Amino acid sequence: MESIQSSLKQFSTGNRNFQQRLQALKETVLQDQYVQQFLREHEEVDDTMLEQGLPKLYEFQKEQHHCAHCPGLQACPNMMKGFQPTLIVNRHFLDLQYNPCSIKIEVEREKRKQSLIKSLYIPKEILEARFDNVEFDGERSHASNAALNFALTAKPGEDGHGLYFYGKFGVGKTYLMGAIVNDLKEREIDSAIVYAPDFFREMKYAIGDGTFQQKLDYVKSAAVLILDDLGAEAITSWTRDDVLGAILQHRMMEKLPTLFTSNYDYDELEKHLSYSDKGGTEELKAKRVMERIRHYTTPVFVEGKNRRAHRP
Numbered sequence: 001m002e003s004i005q006s007s008l009k010q011f012s013t014g015n016r017n018f019q020q021r022l023q024a025l026k027e028t029v030l031q032d033q034y035v036q037q038f039l040r041e042h043e044e045v046d047d048t049m050l051e052q053g054l055p056k057l058y059e060f061q062k063e064q065h066h067c068a069h070c071p072g073l074q075a076c077p078n079m080m081k082g083f084q085p086t087l088i089v090n091r092h093f094l095d096l097q098y099n100p101c102s103i104k105i106e107v108e109r110e111k112r113k114q115s116l117i118k119s120l121y122i123p124k125e126i127l128e129a130r131f132d133n134v135e136f137d138g139e140r141s142h143a144s145n146a147a148l149n150f151a152l153t154a155k156p157g158e159d160g161h162g163l164y165f166y167g168k169f170g171v172g173k174t175y176l177m178g179a180i181v182n183d184l185k186e187r188e189i190d191s192a193i194v195y196a197p198d199f200f201r202e203m204k205y206a207i208g209d210g211t212f213q214q215k216l217d218y219v220k221s222a223a224v225l226i227l228d229d230l231g232a233e234a235i236t237s238w239t240r241d242d243v244l245g246a247i248l249q250h251r252m253m254e255k256l257p258t259l260f261t262s263n264y265d266y267d268e269l270e271k272h273l274s275y276s277d278k279g280g281t282e283e284l285k286a287k288r289v290m291e292r293i294r295h296y297t298t299p300v301f302v303e304g305k306n307r308r309a310h311r312p
């Protein structure tokens, strides 16, 4: 992209009169829809300000047009990648203020989240999961409908009811959760998927590096939390009661829905959770955690073939 300076240089070395070209450039810039909108909102802008501020106006309209045809953050052609200029009037001068665009803000937010919690689990295929690719008839229709219904009607903070997807490995439980996450995003509802085995392991290490509380707070208060593959982790009394139990307790009080995927049904998961690393079983404690899961989710059996087995 050429800068105003180089444009002006061309004008000044060209055959035609410099002033004439400058005037032509000014007219073009002033006709621009974004510049016109600014001028409508700022009646105090006079002719001198316009003359002096021409380079700023030129930069502004050029970058506004880039943003209108945004090619994505990686290919952003703006002078400062991911930043969008706003025209302002600064003591009788036009000036530009650069703020990060919405895509940049979103990317940075994701990065911060992921630097906080490593087990936030968003593989590419899940990021791309959409209800458009989900079958609404056949053996998985029940699960697809339950997922879509949640995505369309969830009201975190008002209704803490979630879903419990269980079924064999590879039938598409996590994929459906991905479609929910993407639909919720469109409703501006933030969700977090954590892969349970990694998450519990990470929480154990977090005690040592002092990030436990921060991580726990984040997961506790995500508008929608998805605990993926619960039951696949090596459970201990501590992860069950002080991590899982504490998270579910808080979410229940705040009416924040939690969604689960598991290879186990409720009863099998209860058995898994009653394992005690201290020896023997802790059925009562497992029951207490399970009660929160049973009470705050609708169980949905996900049927179907193992989609992974058919992959090359």
Ligand code: ADP
Residues within 6 Å of the ligand: 125, 126, 133, 134, 135, 168, 169, 170, 171, 172, 173, 174, 175, 176, 261, 307, 308
């Ligand atoms: P589960 O969580 O039940 O073990 P996954 O959700 O990981 O199963 O799905 C297994 C594989 O099938 C994944 O690679 C996933 O991307 C793919 N998959 C599942 N459902 C769909 C779908 N509706 N459309 C396209 N791919 C799907």
Ligand code: MG
Residues within 6 Å of the ligand: 173, 174, 175, 228, 229, 261
């Ligand atoms: Mg899965």
